[in-house]
Amino acid sequence: MADPHEIMIRVAALEGFRTFVFELGHDPVPILLRAGIDPAQLGNRDFRIPTRCFRLALNEAAAATGLAHFGLLLSQRQSFSKLGAVGLLVRHAADLSQAIDRLARYTRTHDGGTLSQLQIDGQSAMWLYGLAGVAGDSAIQQTELTVGLTCNFIRSVFDEGWTPQAVYFEHDRPADVRLFDRVFRCPVLFGQAATGIELSRADLGRSLRTADPQLFGILHDYLDRIDREMTEDFIARSKQEIQRLLGDSVSLEAVAAALGVNRHALQRRLKTMGTSYQQLLDDVRFEMAQHYMRDTGLSLGEISAMLGYSEPAVFTRAFRRRAGQSPRGWRQARLG
Template identity: 35%
Template sequence: MADYMVRASALHGMRPTIEELGGDANALLKQVGLSDAELDPESWISYRSFLQLLEIAALSTGCTHFGLELSRHQDIGILGTLGFIIQQAPDLRTALRELTTHFSHHNQGADVSLSVDGSIAQWRFTCKLEGKVPISQQADLVAGIGVGLIRLLLNPSWSPSAVYFSHAPPPDLKPYKKYFNCPVFFNWDSSYSTFDAAILDRPISESNPQLHRVLREHLHMMQSKFPNDYCGQIRYLIQQAMTTGDCSIERVANSLAINKRTLQRQLKTHDTSYKDLLEEVRFDIARGYLLESGGSLTALADMLCYSELSAFSNAFRQCHNVSPREWKKQHATLM
């Protein structure tokens, strides 16, 4: 079953929210394989596992509006560079357009969209995952963050005209009415919020056009480095794992909250294997190092997570039919 990835920064506030509600955060994170995910907010985790965590957190704490509670612990900072870009936009319309255009930089498994019909603006959330996927807590979370974002940019006391959810109404509606301060509807065809379109052209008081432009350029550069295809994403995760000294299949599978057999199965459907991708990444880095660096081969072998220099040399020779030193000499003469 297809999955997508979301930045681990989406877990910000998860632990205190669970613990404030009397839950065991360590046990829940471990249950979905995300125990270590909080350590690096810039890494990527399984979106399906993130949704599962939201749902089991709601069940284990007995808080049917857990997603809404989590939104109180999250702010624009979870979006990283994208969050800074939004804050520096000239007006709300531009800020929300930036978010809809670049949302995949934060979450590849969902879309947010802005539409305007006359005097009414509509802010909509859509999950890309197919099949039976629990999204009620995610819908609450996105709605809560969205309203919080507009309050941050324009006015802390702002409220939408109405909020609609596709899920059934929870037993207690008071938290929704208190937070959104507007009519809230359930069992709708989709999840979205509506508000007065006139506010879209309101300026953001502390925006900086020059900084906005620089940050946008930086984000575009970052996005160009992160691939959209599945195998490319695994290569990216392998490179990330190398910086920790452990690029094993178990480590990469754990970052996706799946076991290694599942990862092997998914890669097989793409006519490749983890070993093949690991070698591709290792040798791409090795060739660049040999051409551009005067560093030692021992340091290179260590950087590529080989147990010893001889293991790297043997693997390199098997792939290139020459030793690393000989390959460096051959290609140095071509430069």
């Protein structure tokens, strides 16, 4: 049974994996098994596997085939359709800006571990990528696959001659960069502070040749419903972990670890959901404070400690901000 806190990805992310490994003269079955993936699962594109297993499959394939950039090569055999409904949605967006915005919003319906954002600086824009849940395993294969696939997506909705202004990778420069030159056809910089694609700001407003307003509307409504359900579930899980850790070792780091992500990934994910760790912590404390004061005989000092406040005065100030009255006044008004 999968860990409910595990970051998951649709097995469609391995589109073309088996065929490519076969063509390279290797058997993909042992590679998949070593990565913890049942090869039979690849037949159901919507089946979800842990992203760590997906990443491990890419790493194992790179080692078995001797291809240092297996992920980048695989990206040239994949299409955005592997993303399922969100892949179709962005192809039918009106322009690239709308496509990037919806991809950032709905990617988690396909992959809970890839995060993206757009930064605009003057006449240039940077489409940045990050991966959640990466511990000691290398993310180079997955990162190169993601960036290569995204570049191909833009070409598919603009024209094959489109090129980025530059491509940035956090990992070190490899000895041979000829493959990167062929794939991206632009300056490729390594050892950078972030991974992403730099493009012209004018590109953001370009119409997509694949745009279809009717299909976009249908897919948008569908994904919006799915996304709301996933958002509610993740926020509920986050609040459960905060509540469990209250009064003990509640912190952003502890909650993120309990959810199987690092602190920065949790912050980014909650931000895309319109909230924050501090907001959830405040909500849980307020809800639990009301419960303790209404349904138990605990003193305010005991309640303050159970909620993880440094001292009762801090609890009193926080509660007053939310309720408009002190904890003592709130309790007396309800219990008489």
